[in-house]
Amino acid sequence: MKYLQTRALVLSSRPFGETDRLLTLLAWDEGKIYAKAPGARRVKSKLAATVELFTCGSFLLYKGRTLFTVSQAQVETSFRELLVHVEDYARGLYFAELVERLLPEGEPNPAVFQLLVNAWSMLREGKGDRELLTRFFELRFLLLLGFRPHCDGCIFCGDRNGPFYWNTAAGGIFCESCRPAQQPGISLSRGTYALLKNLQRVSERELATLRVQQAQQKELADFTGRFLQYWTEPGPLKSLSFMAELRGRQSPGE
Ligand SMILES: [Zn+2]
Incomplete structure (x- = not known):
């Protein structure tokens, strides 16, 4: 045996x-x-x-x-403490579910292991902004799997100033003048674009000190959500609908 x-x-x-x-x-x-x-x-x-x-x-x-x-x-x-607060539980579960769904079976990936341990630790210790930690986890996990969005300037003309528009079908970003009329894409303002690039390289320690505007958080969440949706077909993750339900309960007015 x-x-x-x-x-x-x-x-x-x-x-x-x-x-x-x-x-x-x-x-x-x-x-x-x-x-x-x-x-x-x-x-x-x-x-x-x-x-x-x-x-x-x-x-x-x-x-x-x-x-x-x-x-x-x-x-x-x-990391049992994550079971105490429903918000932490939902996020911790989401990180685990993403790994369970997307990591191929039987292929060692110590970097993903470390990323998940660090993310669960940060949630447990309440370090930094949870929403930003979620974006950080999504982006870094996808990078480690080799799913790198093409975000080094407009994929058509190479413009690096922005604002940009993420186009899932093209797998990249377009500038204002190059974006196709039929598929306008998801807006990435200059600030959100800078945040996206930053999250791809900051350390966990730096992440805990980052503070970003609400509008950028929303744009970035739309972007990673759309990008992940593409990779998590055929069906959405259960923990995602759970998190959406929690958000609904917290802000019924929206
Ligand atoms: Zn362009």
């Missing part, structure tokens, strides 16, 4: 069979994998705490024909 000892993040943990759980893990050495946690739903199970969503643990797994099975596991860091 093939054993694997690895650090892993729990991306999802679903009831499976009578007493088991089925986990999607992001393992440091193996990338995204699926694993069964036998008996994890029993009251006295030693595995119960380790196989919860938002856990970073040390796992001993053995590899079966279709699934890994958790043999032993210990909690390294728990």
Whole structure:
């Protein structure tokens, strides 16, 4: 039997069979994998705490024909605090769901692992603006997967001053005079464009100190939303509708 000892993040943990759980893990050495946690739903199970969503643990797994099975596991860091505030929970879940949906199975990607740990930590510690952290996560995750939007000036004439318009079909930005009349695209003002470029390179520490205007936040969210929609076909992420519902509850007047 093939054993694997690895650090892993729990991306999802679903009831499976009578007493088991089925986990999607992001393992440091193996990338995204699926694993069964036998008996994890029993009251006295030693595995119960380790196989919860938002856990970073040390796992001993053995590899079966279709699934890994958790043999032993210990909690390294728990991000359980994200379960306390519904807003943090929704965002933490969204980050996990994006990774679960878009990362190919069985391809190690330590940079994505680190990005997710850092994002969960920042949410837990309440550092910086949550909405901006979400944009940062989306953009950096896509960059790490190689989905780079072409945002180095107008794709037709090369203009670098803006304002620009994101065109999903073309996979790039147009300036005011080059944008096609039939597909006007999503507006990216000069400020939002600068913010987009900035988020692609700032460190997490710098991110925590950034403050941006509401209008730029909205433009950027429209942009990443449209860009991600393209990559997350065939269906939207459940956590996205959950976050939209929360926003609706918080601002019923809008
Ligand atoms: Zn142009």
